[in-house]
Structures are given as C-alpha cells and as structure tokens.
Amino acid sequence: MILTVTPNPCLDKTWQVDKLQIDKVNRPLLTHTLAGGKGVNVARVLKTLGCNAVAAGICGGATGKMILQALSKEGIAHDFVRAQGETRTCAAIVNTTDCTQTEINEAGPVLTRSGAAKLFALVDRLLTENNCKWLALCGSLPPGAPDEMYALLTEIAKSHGVQTALDSSGTALIRGAEASPFLLKPNRAEAEYLTGMAIGCRDDAVHAAQIVQERYHIPAVVITLGEEGAVFVWNNKLYVASSPAIRFVSAVASGDSFLAALLCTWMLGEGDESACEALRMALGAGAANAELVGAGLCTREAIVQKAREVMVHCSTLQSYSAYSAQQL
Numbered sequence: 366m367i368l369t370v371t372p373n374p375c376l377d378k379t380w381q382v383d384k385l386q387i388d389k390v391n392r393p394l395l396t397h398t399l400a401g402g403k404g405v406n407v408a409r410v411l412k413t414l415g416c417n418a419v420a421a422g423i424c425g426g427a428t429g430k431m432i433l434q435a436l437s438k439e440g441i442a443h444d445f446v447r448a449q450g451e452t453r454t455c456a457a458i459v460n461t462t463d464c465t466q467t468e469i470n471e472a473g474p475v476l477t478r479s480g481a482a483k484l485f486a487l488v489d490r491l492l493t494e495n496n497c498k499w500l501a502l503c504g505s506l507p508p509g510a511p512d513e514m515y516a517l518l519t520e521i522a523k524s525h526g527v528q529t530a531l532d533s534s535g536t537a538l539i540r541g542a543e544a545s546p547f548l549l550k551p552n553r554a555e556a557e558y559l560t561g562m563a564i565g566c567r568d569d570a571v572h573a574a575q576i577v578q579e580r581y582h583i584p585a586v587v588i589t590l591g592e593e594g595a596v597f598v599w600n601n602k603l604y605v606a607s608s609p610a611i612r613f614v615s616a617v618a619s620g621d622s623f624l625a626a627l628l629c630t631w632m633l634g635e636g637d638e639s640a641c642e643a644l645r646m647a648l649g650a651g652a653a654n655a656e657l658v659g660a661g662l663c664t665r666e667a668i669v670q671k672a673r674e675v676m677v678h679c680s681t682l683q684s685y686s687a688y689s690a691q692q693l
C-alpha cells in the first residue's frame with residue numbers, strides 16, 4: 366500500500382477559455398472541479414494504475430467536505446483529519462489559444478498545534494494498520510505548520526520501517542530533506558533552490574542530484590526537467606531519461622503523475638531493471654498528464670503507451686563522470 370499525505374489540500378477549479386481577456390467578462394468553454402493538492406493527485410494516478418493507495422491529510426469547512434465527497438465519488442480511498450478553518454480553493458484559467466495557464470492559489474487555513482498533532486496521530490495509525498511500502502509527502506505546508514513537519518512524518522515512517530518519498534518546495538523541502546527520506550523528487554526550480562546552483566543542461570541536473578544525495582544522505586534522488594525528461598540517481602547508478610513527444614495542453618500535476626507511476630512501478634520489483642522500468646512509467650505518466658487539462662486524469666492506457674516511447678540510459682555514476690569529463 367502507498368499512503369499519500371497532503372497537509373494543504375484544495376478544491377481545484379479549472380476554467381478553459383479560448384482567449385483570456387483581462388478586465389472583461391470571460392465565459393469558460395469548460396469547467397472542471399476536482400479534489401486537489403499534490404498528494405491527492407498522486408493518489409488519483411495510483412488508483413488509475415491499480416495500486417492500493419490511501420490519500421490522507423487535513424481539511425476543514427464546507428470546502429473540506431466537498432473534497433471528501435469528491436474523493437468518495439472518484440473512488441479514491443481517503444482518511445482526512447477534520448480541522449478548524451476553511452480548506453482552500455485554487456483556481457486555474459487555461460487559455461487554449463496560447464496554451465498558457467493562469468493560477469490563483471489561496472494559502473489555506475492556519476494549522477493549529479492540535480491539527481498538526483491529529484495529522485501525526487493519523488499517519489502513525491494508518492502506518493500501523495496497513496502494510497505500507499511508501500509514504501508520499503506532497504506539496505506545500507499550510508500556514509502555521511512547523512517547517513519540520515515533513516521531517517517529523519519521515520521519522521514516524523522510519524519507525525514503521527516505511528520508505529518516504531518527499532515532493533515539496535521552499536523551507537518545507539529543505540527541512541524535510543534534512544530528515545533523509547528514501548526518495549526526493551524536486552523539479553528543476555526546486556533542485557536549484559536546494560543546491561544553490563543553476564541547472565541549465567542534463568549534466569547540471571546529474572551534478573545537482575549527486576549533491577543532494579550526498580548532502581542530505583538520501584538514497585534516491587530524481588530531478589524532473591519538464592519536457593527535457595528526468596535524471597535519477599540511486600544505488601551508485603545514474604538513469605537519464607527523455608520525455609516522449611506530446612501534444613502539450615497543461616503540465617500541471619505532471620510531477621505528481623510522475624511520482625505516482627514511479628512509486629507504484631518500483632514497488633513491484635527490486636534492482637536496476639525495476640528502477641529503470643519505474644522511471645520509464647514515470648515519464649509516461651508525466652507526458653500523458655501533460656496532454657490533458659486537469660490533474661492526474663490520464664488513463665492507464667495512455668501512460669503505458671507514452672512509456673513505450675521513453676528512452677532511458679543507465680550507467681554507473683563513475684562512467685558517466687568520465688564520459689562528461691571527455692565532453693569538456
């Protein structure tokens with residue numbers, strides 16, 4: 366089983382317009398309302414891939430209720446702590462003419478001490494009750510949450526012998542990385558923030574992944590690079606993968622789709638081949654998601670189809686360094 370945690374979920378509202386007109390009345394061609402937040406998106410794709418998963422988190426107010434109802438309607442197993450305050454709404458306007466997406470994301474309600482304590486207790490209980498392989502900690506923290514929230518959840522997972530995957534940003538990411546989760550999935554900007562280095566090309570990303578791995582003692586680091594694919598370091602091996610060509614619509618939640626497919630596929634086997642296959646499926650999911658409006662709504666067939674087009678190059682870190690040095 367995979368447990369995803371979203372401390373700051375949202376109700377995602379997406380309006381699709383053919384041309385966004387500022388300071389004018391806009392009428393959407395399509396409106397989507399979806400339970401959202403990164404861990405929720407991950408749980409959605411895990412369900413699509415047939416993986417046993419539970420989405421956990423904190424929610425409150427009428428919006429929180431709507432999220433729980435939406436999750437039930439989608440058939441996504443969930444267990445959320447009810448807390449004070451109104452869960453946030455995040456709005457996105459997708460402009461089909463120029464493929465831009467304008468987002469307005471509320472900060473979310475302030476998390477109280479008792480709300481945080483309830484979440485820790487919930488995760489501890491769910492890890493005790495279930496045979497869990499991965500704990501996926503996803504997204505931003507709500508205002509008022511301790512910066513070390515993900516570090517504390519990582520410690521809880523370790524006490525249960527469960528591997529943690531962390532996908533966050535800013536201080537929550539740094540504090541979380543300091544607890545040495547098993548896997549870290551920053552995108553390019555997050556990896557730049559973590560390392561302080563500019564990531565222009567894939568070689569830079571490989572270097573950044575190694576820095577993150579060594580500095581924070583993290584066994585597996587995967588940096589996603591949007592349409593340029595991803596680099597993955599694990600077990601003294603380096604995997605470099607290219608994204609398949611797509612008809613781009615919106616890459617929002619491509620990273621979440623990527624993480625879901627990576628964890629779900631990696632769970633099925635051990636060793637290098639399994640890691641390579643997991644990366645292939647992850648890129649397939651990221652690409653399939655980017656062809657649609659909405660977060661993690663791609664089908665299993667689309668993921669598998671895209672995954673077939675992914676090229677993964679595997680080498681040892683030493684041989685890659687020697688190869689890179691020769692290119693200089």
Ligand SMILES: Nc1ncnc2c1ncn2[C@@H]1O[C@H](COP(=O)(O)OP(=O)(O)OP(=O)(O)O)[C@@H](O)[C@H]1O
Nearest residue numbers: 552589590591592594608618619620621648651652
């Ligand atoms: N334009 C694209 N074409 C093909 N694949 C893409 C494209 N954009 C994203 N992907 C796929 O999705 C993966 C994740 O994308 P990205 O690096 O943008 O993640 P992210 O910024 O973490 O996304 P989010 O946080 O919104 O979920 C990429 O590694 C790639 O496999």
Ligand SMILES: [Mg+2]
Nearest residue numbers: 532552620621
């Ligand atoms: Mg991301």
